[in-house]
Amino acid sequence: MSDVVNWGVLGYARIAKNSVIPAIERADNARVYGVASRNASELPSGEWQQSYSDYAALLADKAIDAVYIPLPNSLHKEWVIRALEAGKHVLCEKPIGLTADEAREMQQVADKHQRLLMEAFMYQYTDRVKVIKEAIDSGELGEIRHINVSFRFLLDRPNTIKMQPALGGGALYDVGCYPVNFIGMVTGRLPVVCKALCETEQGVDTNLSALLQYDDGLIANIHCGFNAFGRNYAEIIGTKGMLCIDNPFLDDAGTLYLHTAQGVRELPVSESDRYQAEIRHFSDAVLNKPSRLIPLAETVRNMQVLDMIREAL
Structure with missing residues (x-):
């Protein structure tokens, strides 16, 4: 395996454009291989190896090792699961889903396909x-x-x-x-x-x-x-x-x-450089190197508390 992880980004959201894509480019063990956007015309030309006009095309590219998902919260579950099923490791923007049940379902798919899944609480890397x-x-x-x-x-x-x-x-x-x-x-x-x-x-x-x-x-x-x-x-x-x-x-x-x-x-x-550290740690884990990842048990617990708060309103 290469010492560099090829990253794909599903969606050209503000946080992807301004924070995470530049962080991937700063990390010495990662590179932006491709970005998918349903508004493909908004993608800068020549920036990456590949650009995709739909998310499924990016997931079908075997050259991509890991996927970052900055999509709207309501789309996280669908595309996390689709990415895991396509054999990609997944870093998903917070919150990982809308409910704890969604988080558990994603966790089960990650376990089944033996792929890494982590919620992107970048502040923990400071x-x-x-x-x-x-x-x-x-x-x-x-x-x-x-x-x-x-x-x-x-x-x-x-x-x-x-x-x-x-x-x-x-x-x-x-x-x-x-x-x-x-x-x-x-x-x-x-x-x-x-x-x-x-x-x-x-x-x-x-x-x-x-x-x-x-x-x-x-x-x-x-x-x-x-x-x-x-x-x-x-x-x-x-x-x-x-x-x-x-x-x-x-x-x-x-x-x-x-x-x-x-x-x-x-x-x-x-x-600190919180986004770069997050990418570097996750990429190290993909490369089977010692790394600090936010465990999915913490992510599920986080969603359980969010459920409790919403139910208390």
Whole structure:
């Protein structure tokens, strides 16, 4: 096998064009082999080995090893399964589907065809997350009793799929899945109680808060939205300390603040290349090299919590 993974991209979405395709090109173990778009005229000429006018044609190309799927949320399940059945490894944009049942079905197909499937939570590949985990593992926070996470931005683009309920739009699916994943990353388990409130527009949630409680009493709350000023923040509060985290889902350099009885200590964070790291790790796994992948069990748990929140509204 080659030391470079040939990637195919299903759809020329903003995140593919601006973030993931450039990241594949920066990774030393990956290359963009082909891109498929139903609007083939929008693809830049000469950029890749192949361009395809439909997704099935890309999946039929035996030269492609792995596929990245940035399609609307409602299309994830269909094209993840079709890609797996075509023998491709799959990196799918978050959320992996619309329900936990969809995630389980995709997991079963991946197992059947012995192909890798991973949900693209790129923020987990940053130095910021590494420092967060080190702070938790150090024991300086004590027993964690509360987690608070917000991720919102002001959506000012007209005619966006984020506002289309039939395509899986809404703030919870778009940005709320990040706080849910973050809390799951810290707790490693499902909540036992969920309460939620939301504001809606055009049939989708645009402002949502949820309260989660765990079997040991720990309480976590998430907030997400795209109808007001942006916020990207988290705090983890324990019996001995509190960790305050600006921009938990970005990869810029910064500082975390660890509050304890001894005072406030700054924890420096280095700049990362989260998309490139995600691609590099996934490509290493395709090449059967040691790699850190986000496990599908975490993905299914994430979707279970999203189901709980939607059912609580």
